[in-house]
Amino acid sequence: MTDIKDSMLPHIRKLNTYQGVDPMEVMAERSGIPPEKIIRLNGNENPYGPSPKVLDALGNFQLYNHYTDPEQRNLREVLSEYVGVPPEMIVAGNGSDEIIDLIYRMYVGPGDNILIPSPTFGMYAFSAEICGGEAISVPRDGRFEIDVEGIKLARTPKSKAVFVASPNNPTGNTATESQLLGLLEQGLIVVVDEAYYEFCGQSAMHLVDDHPNLIVLRTFSKWAGLAGLRIGLGVMNSDVAATMMSMKPPYNVNIAAEVALIASLEDRPLLLGRVQSIVQERDRMLSLLRQIPGVEPWPSSANFILFRLPEGRGKEIFDGMCDRGIFLRYFSTPQLKDYIRTSVGMPHETDAVVQALTELVGS
Numbered sequence: 001m002t003d004i005k006d007s008m009l010p011h012i013r014k015l016n017t018y019q020g021v022d023p024m025e026v027m028a029e030r031s032g033i034p035p036e037k038i039i040r041l042n043g044n045e046n047p048y049g050p051s052p053k054v055l056d057a058l059g060n061f062q063l064y065n066h067y068t069d070p071e072q073r074n075l076r077e078v079l080s081e082y083v084g085v086p087p088e089m090i091v092a093g094n095g096s097d098e099i100i101d102l103i104y105r106m107y108v109g110p111g112d113n114i115l116i117p118s119p120t121f122g123m124y125a126f127s128a129e130i131c132g133g134e135a136i137s138v139p140r141d142g143r144f145e146i147d148v149e150g151i152k153l154a155r156t157p158k159s160k161a162v163f164v165a166s167p168n169n170p171t172g173n174t175a176t177e178s179q180l181l182g183l184l185e186q187g188l189i190v191v192v193d194e195a196y197y198e199f200c201g202q203s204a205m206h207l208v209d210d211h212p213n214l215i216v217l218r219t220f221s222k223w224a225g226l227a228g229l230r231i232g233l234g235v236m237n238s239d240v241a242a243t244m245m246s247m248k249p250p251y252n253v254n255i256a257a258e259v260a261l262i263a264s265l266e267d268r269p270l271l272l273g274r275v276q277s278i279v280q281e282r283d284r285m286l287s288l289l290r291q292i293p294g295v296e297p298w299p300s301s302a303n304f305i306l307f308r309l310p311e312g313r314g315k316e317i318f319d320g321m322c323d324r325g326i327f328l329r330y331f332s333t334p335q336l337k338d339y340i341r342t343s344v345g346m347p348h349e350t351d352a353v354v355q356a357l358t359e360l361v362g363s
Contacts, residue, residue, distance in 0.1 A: 011110070011132045018126040022327075033325035039352055041343040042329040044169070044196075044304050046225035048274045050260060054226070057263035058256055068258060070250035075258050079233055082265055083205060083218065088238045091245055092253050096195060096219040096232030100127055100163075102244050103215060103234075107160045107189055108133040114161045115154055117146040119170060119335050121193065124163040133160075139335060144171040144298070148182040161189035166204070167196045170329065170341040172300025174202050184211045191215045195232075196302035198223035198275050199282075205235060212237040222303060223275050224264040231257040278303050282344040288354045294361045306341045310361065314338030320360045326353055 005013055021043035028035040069075070076087035083090070093099040100123060108114060110132030116124050118137035125135035136159070138150045151162060162183050166175040175192070183190050190213055192204045197218060208214050219232035231253060234244070264271060282300060289297040289307055297307035309317050318330040318340055329341040342353055 009132070011129060015129055016126070018122055027322075027325070027327050031322055031325045037325055039326045039345065039349050041345050041349060041353065042327045042341075043227070044222060044302070044343045045227050046222060046274070046278070046303070047345045047349070048225060048277075050225040051264050051267040051271055053263040053267045054260045057259050061256075061259050064255060066255065067251050068253055068255045071245070072253065075253065075261070078262055078265060083233070083235055085205070085208065085235050086238070089208065089235055089241050090233055091236070091241050091248065092231065092233045092258075093248070094232075094252050094254070094257075095221065095230040096193065096217045096234070097123055098230075098248075098252060099215075099217055099232060099234040099244075100124070100191070100193075101130075102248055103161070103189070103191060104128065104131045104133070105247065106240075106243065112158045112160050113156060114163055115151050115159055115188070116163050117151065117168075119144075119168075119331070119333065120163070121165050121169045140171070144168065144173055146175055146179045146183075148179055151183065152186060155186065155188070159188060161191060162186075163191045163193065165193040165195065166202070167200055167300065167302040169195070169302065170304065170306045170331065170336070170339075172298060172302045172304060172306055174200055174301050175204075177204070177207075180204055180207065180214075184214060187213060189213050189215065191217065193217045195219045196222055198272065199279055199303050200301035202301070208235055208237070212240070215240070220261055220264060224261075224271055225274075226257070226260050226264065229257040229260050230254075231261050278344050281347060281350060284347075285342070285344060285350045285354070288350065289357070292354065292358050292361060295357060304341050304343045306339055309338045309340060311338055313361075314340065317357070317360045321353075321356055324356050326356055328353070 024035040024038050027038050072092050075092050076090045079090050080087040104127050108131045113134040113136050114128050115136050117140050128135040136154050138154045164175050205216050215236040217234050221227035286297055289295050294310045295307050297305050331339050
């Protein structure tokens with residue numbers, strides 16, 4: 001009998017799965033520590049959760065038996081006020097990951113490639129592989145800045161887009177306007193992923209009108225604490241948006257996510273106050289990490305910090321943290337050998353991370 005996998009597309013059969021965040025129960029089982037005592041700082045999640053208005057709105061909503069509006073009329077109007085562009089330039093998605101996927105479906109086919117300044121968010125390369133394309137990584141410099149000239153040199157006739165996270169995940173630094181303009185002038189689609197915009201306030205949104213090849217992404221996962229409800233958006237040229245609206249699944253944003261998004265925007269002062277608390281805790285954590293001999297943290301404009309450990313000890317120390325019920329993000333790539341990224345959580349979680357690192361690095 002023919003193996004059913006033989007019927008799959010060849011590039012799908014050999015796909016390397018993107019590694020997401022394990023649930024608390026899996027972390028607890030690995031460490032032998034009860035779930036309520038686990039410190040989960042590997043997903044860049046908001047430790048405060050959603051606005052109380054979100055919980056009320058979800059509980060009081062009565063029309064979950066109805067489909068959402070496939071044209072996203074009310075949703076796009078609300079988002080228009082949030083990002084300051086006309087509704088016809090906006091497409092909402094099941095997380096910004098879906099917008100990334102739709103961009104690939106529109107522009108990238110088998111044999112095509114996209115360019116990424118690496119290290120960066122792993123979904124860009126993963127999504128390219130799903131489409132049968134290739135991600136060409138152009139290493140950032142020693143300070144993790146984008147090598148614009150290197151990207152120009154790496155471009156091929158099959159290059160379709162450049163993906164830039166700003167602030168960049170996992171390094172935490174932002175792209176400068178001159179860097180973005182240098183990429184835009186090449187004529188490729190330039191996608192600027194601003195998942196952590198609210199933590200830095202630096203945006204490329206003002207460039208969209210003059211650059212039809214620019215797409216800016218935002219999400220409510222981080223600043224608004226809606227990671228589990230999956231709601232994000234893309235801002236782009238209105239013609240591009242119209243095409244994306246015509247090809248997306250008709251009910252791609254679930255109605256609970258739409259209700260939660262609207263309630264979040266009604267409670268922005270509270271949520272942005274929490275963002276400032278996270279920024280303050282980030283700066284405190286950065287200061288404490290700098291005091292640990294052998295640990296070199298990088299300044300961050302997001303809600304996480306990347307730090308380098310003593311050479312050859314990254315995996316060992318990461319495993320030691322997991323054994324203590326503290327789960328951070330470990331990177332095994334050559335470019336990030338011995339680096340770990342930690343999300344910014346509550347103050348007591350910061351203290352636990354710093355104490356455990358101090359003990360493990362010094363052992």
